[in-house]
Each structure stands twice: as C-alpha cells, then as structure tokens.
Amino acid sequence: MKMRWVFAIAILAAAAVLFLGSEAQEVQQGHQTRMISGGAGDVLQDDPVGRLKVYVYDLPSRYNTELVDRDPRCLTHMFAAEVFVHRSLLSSAVRTMDPDEADWFFAPVYTTCDLTASGHPMPFDSPRMMRSAVRHLAARWPYWNRSDGADHFFVAPHDFGACFHFREDDAVARGIHPLLRRATLVQTFGQRGHACHKEGSITVPPYAPPGRMTARLLPPGTPRSTFAYFRGLFYDAGNDPGGGHYARGARAEVWENFRSSPLFDVSADRPATYYEDMQRAVFCLCPLGWAPWSPRLVEAVVFGCVPVVIADGIVPPFADAVPWEELGVFVAEEDVPRLDTILTSIPPEVVLRKQRLLASPAVKRALLFPQPAQPGDAFHQILNGLARKLPHGDGVFLEPGQTVLDWTAGPPGDLKPW
16 A cells, blocks of 8 residues: 555656646746636636626725725735725726616625734624625615615625634524625635525635745746645634534544655644745645635645645635636545545546646636736636626516515624624
C-alpha cells in the first residue's frame, strides 16, 4: 500500500510539472481568455451588458459607506463582496438612473461590516440593520411594495447567508430573514436542501485579495512536490468545546487520520509561505468549517491546485458557469478516513485534465473581485446570473394592496430599532 502511494505521488507530481510551465506563463502574461468548452463553462464569458438594467438605491451612508470609513478592514476580509458589488454597480454599464426601466433593484447594506477586535463579523445586529434598510426603501420608493422585494437582490456574505448567524443550529433556528424571503440572495453560503439556502439564490465566492495573490505567483516550472496540502483549524475549542459540531467532525478526521501520513502536509499553523505552498501542491483540501464555504476554494483555483471539496451538499460559486465537477474532487464527509485511497486512485491523466481547466484565466477571473471590475470577473458572473433569471415570472408582481411578507415575523430581538 505504501509503495502504491509513493508511485501515485510520483506520477501526479510529474504530471503537474509537465503542465505547470504553461499554466503559470498564461496567468502571468495575461493571455486572452480561453473558452471552456462543454458543461457549465460555456457561459463564463457571457456579457451581461444590454441584458439587464439595475437600479441602485441611494440609501443613507450609515447602511454602507460610513461603516467602511469607520473600519477599513471591511475591504479586505472574506466577506467584502458586499462592498465591491456595490462599488462595481455604481460605475457599471448595467446601472440605470431611471427606476421605472429597471429589471432589478439593489439595496447596498453592509451587514458584515461590524467587526470584533479580531476581525470577525458580528452578525447579531445584522437582522435589525437589514429590517431598518428595507423599511426605509419601502417607505421612500414604490418599487418594493409592488413585489414585496421579488425583483430586488441583496448581498448576504455571512457564514449562513441571510440567516445571520455563524453557528448552524442557531442559523437554522432563525431562518432566512423574513423580509428577504422573496428577494434574490447573492451569498457565499450554498447547500442543497438547507434552511438557509433559498432556491434561486446566486452563490458567489468569498472575497480573496486578487493583487496579493498575483504578487505571490511562483516562477513557471516550479514543481508540485506536495501531494495534499491543508492549513487551518481542525478543532474550534472556543466555540465548540465538546467537539463534533465544528466542520461536522470532518476536519478532525483529517487530522486524526493523516497528520502523520507522508502524502499529506496538514497543520493548524499558517506559515508566511502559505500561498507559495499551495502552488507546490497537487491537491488542496477545502473542507467545511462552520459553514461549507471558505476562501481556500478560490485560493486553490487561482494557484492551480486541484481543490478537494469536503462539504456535503455544497453549492459551489457560480455552479451554472464554472465546471466544478471537472476541475475539482468532491469527497463525502463520511469518506474522509479514505481520503488517501480516493486521491491516489485518480489517474494522472485525469489530474492533468483538471489542471488544464484550472489554468484557464477565465475560471480564475470568475472567482475574483478586482477593482475596477473586469469582464468575466465575479461581479460580472453575478450580473449574468441575474440576467438569466429574466424575464420575471408569474407571481413576482403583486396585485394592488396585496402583501405576502409578514413584517412582524422574527425573534423579538430582531424587531427592535436599529
């Protein structure tokens, strides 16, 4: 068995070296985007301009820009998509200043820009903040009331989206915010059949700093000598002292089974060479944490490391555009103890095919939020997702005087003024 592992890693590393030169060269030189043919990838290069018009509500700054001015860390943490979608829309060709011609309405509410000293968002005021913003726009403009928000979209990049809590049990108990249940949610959280995943939501990547990653690209030809790589928590004693809840035990299984394996480089310590280390690995583990998503998925793609997704039921970012099944490996949480067997059983030619897909600038660009926005980037993929939902179907617009949402629903604490 050990010899088979060594043989497998030798083949995989050799395959990685064969292709890495062209991969890095293409990224660094900015070659023209290559069309990903077949499957979902055909729509990566769709141009949303001319296919939809978006009206951006001019909300008071206390709901958005004032929060960033108070704490600029909101521009660099993994929840920053809410800021960059707003900024990109303000200068986008799809923006209309005439709300009567709009297909979609966007309310810029920065619900994650309330950070602790350690930089973690405090979601507990988010429901009240969102309720306050919706009340404001419903009172000032007529467009919310004609649809109860069904032609509106909101960015909700919390761990469990518009459920606004980082612990799954509490998020499920709270449910999606009562006033957002007809709106389209643009959120990092996506899990099939989950109480916090609204059908029709657009699942987006978390924010990962494009410039910082590009600056750390290794030279072409750097060998991928590590078989499988992971850096991050395995246990969260502070929030899960009894164990078993964090990552549903999947990260603990990685540590217990593979911390001594010669094929796996896993540790809770994140070194200064983290980005470089990912570029030296064939596989990068992307297990769930408190939520199924994390920036590791974006980092793995940008650095050409085959993502190994361990998160049952996950809906990955832009699943209708990025060919995830072809470029990644999906492992059931219960199969983590067999992870070594699963990965060493993948033929080298399959790994090479995945690396070719990962090398496409189109795929990398689709997961990033550069500033200013660029054609094909994550912002434009969001617009494409909204355009594909047009025209609005039956039931979007209400009869005069008709209401669907219950403005009094929600936990008592969420109904207090913000």
